Amino acid sequence: MLAFHSDAHSLALPPGHRFPQSKYRLLREHFEREPGLLRMQPAPAASEGELALVHTPDYMAAVLQGTLSAAQQREIGFPWSESMAERSRRSVGASIAAARAALAEGVAANMAGGTHHAYADKxxxxxxxxxxxxxxxxxxxxxxxxxxxxxxxxxxxxxxxxGNGTAAIFRDDDSVFTFSMHGARNFPFRKEPSDLDVDLPDGCGDADYLAALDDALVEVRRRCEPGLAFYLAGADPHEGDRLGRLKLTYAGLAERDRRVLTALRERGIPVALSMAGGYGVDLATTVAVQVTTLNLAAESWLAWRLSARGTG
Known part of the structure; x- marks a missing residue:
């Protein structure tokens, strides 16, 4: 399975910053040691024309030319640098490359991405x-x-x-169905309406989470017949996450991934994954969740390939 990485471009973060950017390097290094079914490639940078399919000219220029205001940088949570702008372009490029690969091979992944709080203009x-x-x-x-x-x-x-930014971008657009299942009392505190939102209480564990997911996947199937899916497989519902407030175990998150990937494969829907959030108290827990997600995705990719070979 093709998986695209962009961790070579780091953020100039001050000491003690909450964003755990080293998780991307640790994830890549794990698969360099144990590639399994993954074929890793560096991500290309998204072009300005590609970014302009969603983002406003003024906002794009502020990011790419380094003219973000102090308030804009605070809302993003990162100080601007040339590397920050390049990293952001390559994170988008990784999802573009993964989507193309998914359409060709069934399953592919961005080893970062899932930047769903970004709006068209901020x-x-x-x-x-x-x-x-x-x-x-x-x-x-x-x-x-x-x-x-x-x-x-x-x-x-x-x-x-x-996923407030994604929901806002695709509001009133019947060509993109947005489904978000998230902590009801977690960030963002002002939610944007998705096509389907499932709010979960603090402390939600494996059984209740998976039951809610099963119901939601039935609803997605009823309301949407996609030719391509994007799956944001956040590690932050894990019980060891600093920001998550839910109580899923490793096994629960693995079962979450299996159910999503199986539901899509059974319907013949290609899927591009992104890793989205993960803020483990021990960062190794976040990386372990993401390793499992990518290995399960690779198994699903192999099943796609075997199925295609059997019917070809």
Missing amino acids: GSGFCVFNDVAVAARLMQAEWARAHRSRLQVAVIDLDVHQ
Whole structure:
């Protein structure tokens, strides 16, 4: 399975900053030691034209040219640097590359991404550009040129925080179905309405979470027939997460991933994953969750390939 990484471009963060950027390097290094079914590639940078499919010209220019105001930088949570801008472009490029690969091979992944708090005209909550939104728009444009038909997209957002930026970008757009399952009392405290929102109470554990997920996947199936899905497989519902407030175990999160991947594969829906959030008290717990997610995705990719070979 193809997986795209962008951790070579680091953020110039002050000591003690809450954002655990080293998790991306640790994840890549794990798969360098134990690649399994993964074929890792460095992510390309998204072009300005690609970013403009979602983001406003003024906001793009402020990020790329380094003119973000102090207030804008505070809302994003990162100080501006050339590396921050390049990292943000490559995070989007990774989701674009993963989406193309998913359409060709069934499953692919961005080893970062899931920057769902970014709006068209601003960043927020450690999110600069909205990688999934840009990739969705670009895949729709490429599909329309190649097939002269519309590509329906589904966004399955299981980060513990609601995907407010994605919901706002695709508001009133029936070509993209947005589903977010998240902590009711967690950031963002002002939610944007998705097509389907499932709010979870603090302390929600494996059984209640998986029951809610099963019901939601039935509803997604009833309301949407996508040709491509984006899955934000956040590690932050884990019980050891600093910011999550839920109580899922490793086993519960693995079962979450299996159910999503199986539901999509059984319907023949290609899926591009992104890792989204993860803020473990012990960062090794976040990386371990993400390793499992990627290995399960690779198993699903292999099942896609074997199925295609058997019917070819």
